[in-house]
Amino acid sequence: xxxxxxxxxxxxxxxxxxxxxxxxxxxxxxxxxxxxxxxxAITPTQLLLAAACFLSASLGxxxxxxxPDLWKPIGVASRWHGH
Numbered sequence: 181x182x183x184x185x186x187x188x189x190x191x192x193x194x195x196x197x198x199x200x201x202x203x204x205x206x207x208x209x210x211x212x213x214x215x216x217x218x219x220x221a222i223t224p225t226q227l228l229l230a231a232a233c234f235l236s237a238s239l240g241x242x243x244x245x246x247x248p249d250l251w252k253p254i255g256v257a258s259r260w261h262g263h
Contacts, residue, residue: 186248194250198243201236208233 212229219226242250 190248194243194247198240198245198247201240202244204236205233205240208236 208229212226212233215223215226215229
C-alpha cells in the first residue's frame with residue numbers, strides 16, 4: 181500500500197472549503213424561505229435549492245471534519261479482491 185500523506189496546504193484548503201460551504205447555507209436558506217413564503221405549492225426551484233442546501237451541508241461537514249482524509253487509501257480484505 182502506498183504511504184499517503186496530504187500536504188498541509190491540502191489539509192487547510194479542504195477544511196476552508198468545507199467551512200465556506202457551511203457558510204453558504206445562510207444565503208441559500210434565506211432564499212429558500214423567501215421562495216416558500218411566495219408559493220404554497222412546491223416548485224422545482226424550491227426543490228433544487230433545498231437539494232443544494234442539503235449538498236452544501238453534507239459536503240461542508242465532511243470536508244470540515246475529515247479534510248483530505250476522505251481520499252485516504254484503505255486496506256481491503258483479500259477475499260474482496262478480484263479472482
